[in-house]
Amino acid sequence: MSDTATELRLALAARLGSAGWREALRRVPREPFLGEAVYRADGNRADRWVPVRRAEMGQDDWLSLAYADQTWVTQVGGILAENAPDVVVGQPGSSSTLPSLVVLMLEAARISEGDKVLEIGTGTGYSTSLMCARLGEKAVTTVEYDPMVAARAEKAISAVGYAPTCVVGDGMNGYAANAAYDKVISTCSVRVIPLPWLWQVRSGGTITTPMWGWMGGVAFAHLTVADDGTASGRFLEDDLCFMAARTHLAPPRPPIITGIGQARPSRIDPAILRNDTALWVAQLAAPQAQCSWGEDTTILLDVGTGSRADTKPAPAGGWTVYQHGPLRLWDAVEEAILTWQGAGSPHQSGFGLTVSTDSQRVWLGTPGGPDWRLPA
Template structure:
């Protein structure tokens, strides 16, 4: 490594230590032994305004410096497109990235891992976080699963070049990797809508699952769940509005043909669609309507805010009229009733911050309480 790269890395780690993301000497030593730029040799995409992205390649000015900023760097667009594939700009959705180092290291600290523990990582990505884990624990105690075979291949090559050889698996991370279990810790570097049963089954009683729980309303929080002897798991949210790309098998399906939004039953509502503009309110609402997607339509000269359950077909449309909100709903489930009730419980509790909440997983599903 060049002296300049080492200087940039030391500067970054100093910033992360001062900011509280990097809190122990053990993790600092592991991070100091891993060169992030070696996992970004293929370049990355820089946001170019709006929905546009432009490539930054290894030979471009500023590439090395950007690798050591505390920023997430998009490494793949639209599932297959890499920086070297693009000249100019592209307007598609990012599908893979190198997570900002402060979040990677904060999560590794929050994982509460100790020497000798066996760890399963869901989402290898570029391989940077995998390398830090394996440097701290040893190759034989780290297993990492990546859904995208091309992403997995590039990460494997980068890890091999750096002399790091954990167990790498290509497949659906939501299924875990039973062959390497049971694990003391599971950490997910992708977002999930619900914690998979397989993760609980593959974690030792007393072990921890650290994952970002979110949903199709695009609000998420980091949860640290302890697995219990009876096969349930529970634990606190850690706060900070942590966000990752959702695991691809849990990504929202296309909505297709919209339902007849003139049908249904109307009623006034005390909670208008504007409550969903707040991150925490939206996160809480997802537990009442976990399969709902949101869109805004202009109909008859007014904006209607629509929730559609992609699984059941239930929907709710909300609009303002004469200073009050009206909800119109149809389908097997009354979506807005459920959202209103969930938010009502939160308001009754005094609108506590996310880190005051507990997530519990049982055979009946995933619940949020204060």
């Protein structure tokens, strides 16, 4: 390994490493996990990605890229960057997350020596290898949904000297063969906590995962599993967001016609939904709905029921909402926002989550406060 790579790796560890993770950062190089190419955003269109190839750069430039505290996309539209013929149009499917966020996630999960960990979402394998360096490879099980991404990651993990249990499959099912785990950590965002995770964690163990919904609201959950098999905890202050689990993605959204259905004045300014926490709250109230904005319009659409709501400024001031379909989406969102505002508009960390086999309940303030059920 070149002196430049060593110097950059040690500098990264010095900048980012907490007492617990500094040595792992010093030991695990990042460049093997980027493979032979990564994508950079085109800049002109959000869905266009340009491959940046290692072979077309000087070694020092490639290493500087690898050790930048930056996320590098490695797969778009099912095409790995090293296989991209030219510009690729599509959505990212895998990436090497910026190292500071990787460390933040590991610290939030409170992983330490002696823990047996299930990682959901191997990705490039960098975080997997950091855990192997600290915990030992036998303590780490990692699950990746995409076979192509999994094969690439396992090759990189092996190249840096580790052999954890690498599983190709749906991480929402966990991996029962190596249970029980002390910690489950997810590097993909989920709509709800998959019940197999609950069943595969020992009593007193934890589940740490970013959560995301179809409106785009996010929160960061850290739950402790109780003796009765339930799990509960508050959301954390950090607003982490990772790519959504592929099986939790929203259905395709058709175009809709606005301004139809029953009309009434809105009790809230629709612009409130551009606040991150307010969007999270709105999503709790209408979890099957998707949200979009026009120049002066906010639109909610529930594809499953065909229910919709849209708002626009009223000529005399305020806003008019139009609602159509079996569900009154704006009624539910409006009531949740007013409840949240009445409690002082707290951040997501002012909420908590309790998970059981029967239900998943987000509560405001305390477990006995106002609550909303996550979708089954």
